[in-house]
Amino acid sequence: MVVPTYNEVENLEELVRRVRKAAPEAGILVVDDASTDGTAALAAGLAAELGDVAVLERPAKLGLGSAYRDGFRRAIDEGADICVQMDADLSHDPDVLPALLANVELGADLAIGSRYVPGGLTENWPRRRRWLSRWGNRYAAGVLGLAVNDATAGYRAYRSDALAEMDFETVSADGYGFQIEMTHRLVRCGGRIVEFPVEFRDRRAGESKLSQGIVGEALGLVVRLWLADRRGRRLRRRSNG
Numbered sequence: 717m718v719v720p721t722y723n724e725v726e727n728l729e730e731l732v733r734r735v736r737k738a739a740p741e742a743g744i745l746v747v748d749d750a751s752t753d754g755t756a757a758l759a760a761g762l763a764a765e766l767g768d769v770a771v772l773e774r775p776a777k778l779g780l781g782s783a784y785r786d787g788f789r790r791a792i793d794e795g796a797d798i799c800v801q802m803d804a805d806l807s808h809d810p811d812v813l814p815a816l817l818a819n820v821e822l823g824a825d826l827a828i829g830s831r832y833v834p835g836g837l838t839e840n841w842p843r844r845r846r847w848l849s850r851w852g853n854r855y856a857a858g859v860l861g862l863a864v865n866d867a868t869a870g871y872r873a874y875r876s877d878a879l880a881e882m883d884f885e886t887v888s889a890d891g892y893g894f895q896i897e898m899t900h901r902l903v904r905c906g907g908r909i910v911e912f913p914v915e916f917r918d919r920r921a922g923e924s925k926l927s928q929g930i931v932g933e934a935l936g937l938v939v940r941l942w943l944a945d946r947r948g949r950r951l952r953r954r955s956n957g
């Protein structure tokens with residue numbers, strides 16, 4: 717379980733305890749980017765108390781994409797068969813964890829906790845943000861032909877072998893773009909994706925750490941990935957004769 721944190725002192729303890737209860741066999745890795753509110757110290761205390769909790773402390777706020785890359789690398793090096801990503805702000809319900817894990821155990825390369833399949837929803841997000849997310853997803857999936865309803869979801873379980881095969885460390889986007897680029901990469905590698913419905917709840921404590929700029933970045937990324945796909949198709953056509 718890779719849990720990125722930036723100033724999540726109000727949320728992390730409840731999250732870690734609920735994750736441990738829902739999936740006692742899962743090791744937890746908190747990737748903290750020099751939070752100024754004592755999140756790392758809280759995580760260290762939980763590690764000492766509960767065991768099988770580790771803290772990766774990074775020197776500065778280096779972004780969500782790079783937090784996941786470092787976290788996955790460490791989890792795989794320590795022998796994890798499945799890497800789960802989950803926000804620290806309690807937006808992702810720990811009780812869904814066994815279902816996500818089961819989907820990967822049953823053969824999926826990626827199980828997405830999806831807000832946009834029947835049974836899924838976003839609760840208490842302002843209308844503007846809901847609209848942006850819903851249409852951003854339609855745009856990304858439509859342009860790239862992903863056949864995925866929630867490509868920006870941050871609640872996911874990956875088979876570690878699939879992560880290695882798709883060379884995840886070269887995925888460069890950040891924020892929502894990171895989720896889109898990872899999904900795109902996995903689909904192009906022939907990975908199998910399952911979407912499992914989740915009810916996303918906006919954080920009650922603390923504030924969002926993702927800027928609006930990250931949305932524009934994601935839109936540009938979709939165009940770049942589309943162009944790269946097109947170039948790839950052309951090259952293949954040329955080399956086939």
Ligand SMILES: Nc1nc2c(ncn2[C@@H]2O[C@H](COP(=O)(O)OP(=O)(O)O)[C@@H](O)[C@H]2O)c(=O)[nH]1
Binds near residue numbers: 719721722749777779
């Ligand atoms: N390590 C790390 N975690 C981050 C960074 N930015 C956001 N996070 C964490 O990523 C998760 C999602 O961020 P959040 O602000 O809730 O995004 P939102 O739900 O889209 O508004 C939370 O657990 C944040 O603490 C970062 O730069 N580094």
Ligand SMILES: [Mg+2]
Binds near residue numbers: 803805807919924
């Ligand atoms: Mg959040």
